[in-house]
Amino acid sequence: MDPDSVRSTLSNLAFGNVMAAAARDYQKELLAQGKPQASSSFNQEVDLDELMDDPELEKLHADRIAALKKEAEKREALKRQGHGEYREITEGDFLGEVTSSEKVICHFYHQEFYRCKIMDKHLKSLAPRHIGTKFVKLDAENAPFFIAKLGVKTLPCVILFRKGIAVDRLVGFQDLGGKDDFTTKTMEVLLIKKGILSEKKEDEDEEDDGNHENMCRAVRSSMNPDSDSD
Numbered sequence: 001m002d003p004d005s006v007r008s009t010l011s012n013l014a015f016g017n018v019m020a021a022a023a024r025d026y027q028k029e030l031l032a033q034g035k036p037q038a039s040s041s042f043n044q045e046v047d048l049d050e051l052m053d054d055p056e057l058e059k060l061h062a063d064r065i066a067a068l069k070k071e072a073e074k075r076e077a078l079k080r081q082g083h084g085e086y087r088e089i090t091e092g093d094f095l096g097e098v099t100s101s102e103k104v105i106c107h108f109y110h111q112e113f114y115r116c117k118i119m120d121k122h123l124k125s126l127a128p129r130h131i132g133t134k135f136v137k138l139d140a141e142n143a144p145f146f147i148a149k150l151g152v153k154t155l156p157c158v159i160l161f162r163k164g165i166a167v168d169r170l171v172g173f174q175d176l177g178g179k180d181d182f183t184t185k186t187m188e189v190l191l192i193k194k195g196i197l198s199e200k201k202e203d204e205d206e207e208d209d210g211n212h213e214n215m216c217r218a219v220r221s222s223m224n225p226d227s228d229s230d
Helices: 003-033 055-080 091-099 114-129 144-149 184-193 206-223
Strands: 086-089 103-109 134-139 157-162 165-171
Touching: 086 091, 086 114, 091 103, 091 134, 091 144, 103 114, 114 134, 114 184
Parallel strands: 086 134, 103 134
Antiparallel strands: 103 157, 157 165
C-alpha cells in the first residue's frame, strides 16, 4: 500500500462529504458545551473556509477521517471473508464458513420448495445491508451429515450462528406471521431482535453510507495502484 496515495485520496474525499459531516458534529459539540453558535443560520449554511481555521473542527475532521478509514478497512476485511453477499456453500465448506466469522446466518434449503425461494429473496436483500453478518445457504439434500447433526426437520430452516455455535433458528415461516407475504423489513426486525443483525444507529444517514462506500473505493484503489481510476 502506498501511504502517500492513501493520504492524497483521503484528503480529496475529506473536503466535501467529511467536512460537511464534521461541521454537524461541531455544532453538536458546541451545544453540548453550552457555547453560543456563531450564526443563527448555522443549520442552513456552513462556510467551510472559515471553519477550516477552527482547531476544534480540524480535530473533528481528522478524527472522522481516521474513523472512516478504519471502518473501510474493516468492511474490506469482512468482504474477503465472504460477507456482503448471499452465497451458496457446500457441506465441505460448512464448518470453515460458520467458524471463521462471529455472526453467520445459514439457510438450509431445498431447490424445489417454493418457501425456500421466498427465504432466498429476503436473505439476498439483507446480506449487502448487514455486512457484519455472513449470509450463506446450503442445499439440504447435499448436506446429510449436518442436517442430522443440527436436527433440521422442516425447510426452510435458517440457523443463526455466533462464534461457530448454533444459538437460534427460524423454522418455516412460523416466526414471520406464518404466511408467504411477509416483508424483508419484518424479517430484518426479527433478526435484529435475535441479535444476529446489528441495528443501525439513528444518526447514520444515506450520506454516511455514501462516505463508507467512497472510503472503501479509496482503500481498494490505494491497495491496487495499477487499477483504472476513471
